[in-house]
Amino acid sequence: MTKKPKLFIAVCTLPALLLTIVFMLAPMCNAVYLSFTNSTALSVGSNSKFVFLDNYKYMFQDKLFILALQNTLKLMAVVPVITLFFSLIFAFILTQSKLREKSFYRLIFFFPSIISLTVVGIVWSFVFNPTKGILNHLLEILNLSSLQKAWLGDSKTALWCIAAALIWQAIGYYMVMHVAAIDGISSEVYEAAAIDGANSVQKFFLVTIPMLKNTIGITYVLSLSGTINLSFTLSNVMTAGGPNGASSVLLQYMYTQGMRNANYGYAMAIAMFTLAIAVILAVISRKITGNKE
């Protein structure tokens, strides 16, 4: 048995440790502290007053915050489920079918994930554009002009336009993860299913999904946190949170309060609240999808 180079290992972890402390832990502790103060952009340090829970109390009387919270929850309820559903189906088709263009589709579906999210936002705002947008044009061609509307300017549709863009850009990413997981399932299992007379749909629901339960659980949590994070950029680019707050999300409201209104303390309180939601939901969904081992 060779002696472990303890010192060497310690030194090697040092850079990562230092970076984590300087760029993650310290700012995070600072954020927790700030959320209990009335700090503004210019009074971060000594001039700010400790206000204890005032920021958190204000949060629940602030109708814009509540609106942003509702919108975020709506997105979290809808986006991960649809994203994972489609990514699973695509992954299944790409691995199980005998399509010759498989690798081409794999590339195309993954493509949105490597484009900058700002670009995704701009592209989709053109899709939903009231006069030049492809969606309104399609509706016209299909003789459905009565359904045409200013998609991003209508409070009933703006949030769902953002959801559509979120789903579109995320499907490919999770598809690749699921492809890898499906590749890990022994082909014998599918062969056995085929011998038992299972068709593709049955294979998908009775073999693939149960075998991928653990992976799906992990990707679901990833997708939840992705929805919280990415909805900020898309909402900023596509609608600026409008109309009248109908598509604002938590992180965007945090940015508005922190950067535009210069209320650092309040913004940090919103950030802490968002973090708490993300953590709680992740724990719950891990419990439900169950890692039995």
Next chain:
Amino acid sequence: MKRTVIALFIALSLVSVSLLGCGSNGNETKQAEASSGETTVSTGGEQQELNIAIFQGGYGDAYWEAVVELFEETHEGVTVNMTISPTIADIIRPQIVAGNPPDFIALNDTQEDGLILSLIKDKALLDITDIFEGQNDAGNGTLKDDIIDGLLESAKCAPYGDGVVYLAPFNTGPQGLIYNKTAFTDNNWELPVTWDDFFTLGDQIAEEGGRSLFTYQGIYPGYLEEMLWPAIASAGGMEAIEAICSYEEGSFNNEVVLSVLGQIQKIAADGYLLPGTVGMNHTEAQSEMLLGKAAFIINGTWMVNEMADAPTEDGFEYAMTTVPVINEDDTRYILDSMEQFSIPADARNPELAKEFLRFLYSDESVALFAEHAGAVYATKTAREIAKDYISEATYNMYGIYDGENTASLIMNFEALPSNSKINVSDEVFNPITSVMNGDMTVEGWAQSVEDAFAQIRADREAESE
């Protein structure tokens, strides 16, 4: 042992390299080249640096390049480091927070980024009253007397209501209903004076087909301030505006304001609004109007410059008229598009910044602004100086002030208490989209603004405790 030392060295170098990145200056400061070209340190420490941060908006950057060059030529030993960007606030905000602000800022307080508002809230701007009390650049009078009357006293320049000037006026220009003069002449349409005229014209245009009466910059409903404030001032007088500016109880939810909000709602409710407007950004709405899809758009004189490359309908000729009033003999207010300069209280070189500011009001600078940006400084002689440089269309738009029964309107809310979490402009204008979509009543709109005002009054009390 030797291996450990090497590992330690590599690990440390990794850390130091990544930390080095933090120290470097990340912004894209563009050093304006002095015409002399040489920046060698001269004797006696006369070498001075001025850091200026400029918002690059519809007027472009040519004026700033030119005026900086002229300033360096006329001020020996001065180097101006200019950062100019459409997102200037995002660039300088971290510098200001870190206690290293630029010496001079050209950025408006109505800008989406809210930077100047937060500096006002935090009382972080330098008192610049002395510049205006002092001599002008030519040395033939007080600078104050060169500036258009009423600007320096307004809340735009003296935000705390005590007459102390913290923000300097940059340009001035009318904002109102922009229309295509050719279309109006060809179709024998009459310019509306009252709201009734406005909607009658709308019916006439609708009958002729192909065009809506009005459009605005949809997803940025804040542009409608150019319509809302003049309309309220016309209906309720300046008292109504002053009450709103100081967030008085009942200043927004009252009969006068409701009657004006009702007219704005009617634009959409009765089908006078260009379909799809609520989903357009400013460029899209402006392009549609230029193509003849709408007879009017609300905007300022910069639209000529901003949309210079956009296609228009045949024979398009810019013209501007006032926002409709309720009764024919009401004063027709015109909201001024004044932008602002400011000097941060922590500026490293405030004296040179003040000198630069004084220089900006000189005739040479005013002429350069007209030449390169096609616009007019907020000085009394600026329009005359600019006459030779600006386009006829722009010059004619300035003629709106010469119309019958008109008056200029400067509108600015009083400074917010520093603990306030309200964004007044959002509170007033964001509901417009809901009103236009029919999701909100004007009473609901007025009440939501009143609620925000109540919160601001409460914040004020909390702060003064």
